[in-house]
Amino acid sequence: MIKCIAVDDEPLALKQISSYIERTPFLDLQASFDNAMDALQFITENKIDLIYLDIQMPDLNGIEMAKSLSNGPQIIFTTAYSEYAIDGFKVNAIDYILKPLDYASFFKASLKAQSFLERNTAFSENLQANSNHLFIKSEYKIIRIEIGDILYIEGMREYVRIHLANAKPLMTLLSMKKIEEKLPSASFMRVHRSYIVNLQKISTIERNRIIFNDVYIPISDQYKEKFQSFIDNNFLI
Structure with a gap:
């Protein structure tokens, strides 16, 4: 199971993305947050694999939050503005989903994250070493x-x-x-x-x-x- 959180300051969008996570068999919703600061605190105390992250938020936006995560969880951005896609990929986001959200787009991005995380896990488990x-x-x-x-x-x-x-x-x-x-x-x-x-x-x-x-x-x-x-x-x- 992929441990994930949702972060969005819009209550309806947060409720929707949380419900999408809960209905997806390989995802495990750990928590949902309406601001980046609370989410960052949770990440420091818990192992999280994936974040569904809104970009436009007060105080600390999604791009800024992503930049603060060094070697942290993988990220799928949720945004109403396609022009943010370039910024998203600059911080190595796996994918981005355009609002209004639909489950087909959500599931496609989530499968992409699952594939990436499985490859990453396999690499770690098969860490290659010899005498040199x-x-x-x-x-x-x-x-x-x-x-x-x-x-x-x-x-x-x-x-x-x-x-x-x-x-x-x-x-x-x-x-x-x-x-x-x-x-x-x-x-x-x-x-x-x-x-x-x-x-x-x-x-x-x-x-x-x-x-x-x-x-x-x-x-x-x-x-x-x-x-x-x-x-x-x-x-x-």
Whole structure:
């Protein structure tokens, strides 16, 4: 099921789009909102796959809301003005539906979203890795990362941020468990609920913290024994 929300400041339009979601078998309506600010708050606290989003709204319009969502849910815009289509695709919206809404147009756009999300899920589940590199999806691009360039990986709810030695960090929609399974265990170790480190890149450890440049990564009690075993096996006396 695709978890989705509807956002529209027009009560009748919001009621209609919500009813369309509820009658579509592969959609699961989590909530509906008459303003963007409440919707953004809900998204930060809940996992949402898809937003049916009106464009013309007071305070924060749909385009502005979409731009504020970094690697967030997919978007289908609902609008009475076709000229907004170009703006919609600039923020990587899957589709847009012109008002007045009809179910045929809604269903066609929703099928498009379903196909995109299924491909995205399949890609994540089949994250390719070997001893030298892995592929991730970040900002609508597939990027190859050399495993040896990874310093550490930081968990952020449904996302992970991959910190690299000589490049900007990359965000991807992936769980810590999934990426941990794909990395070579001889080189990578989880030292905290939110951190996986490249053991080959560790140069300084201080008071149960691993230091990468100016970043201090804590070693939690849950992983301390395993990490200490690694240190003992590589300690010269």
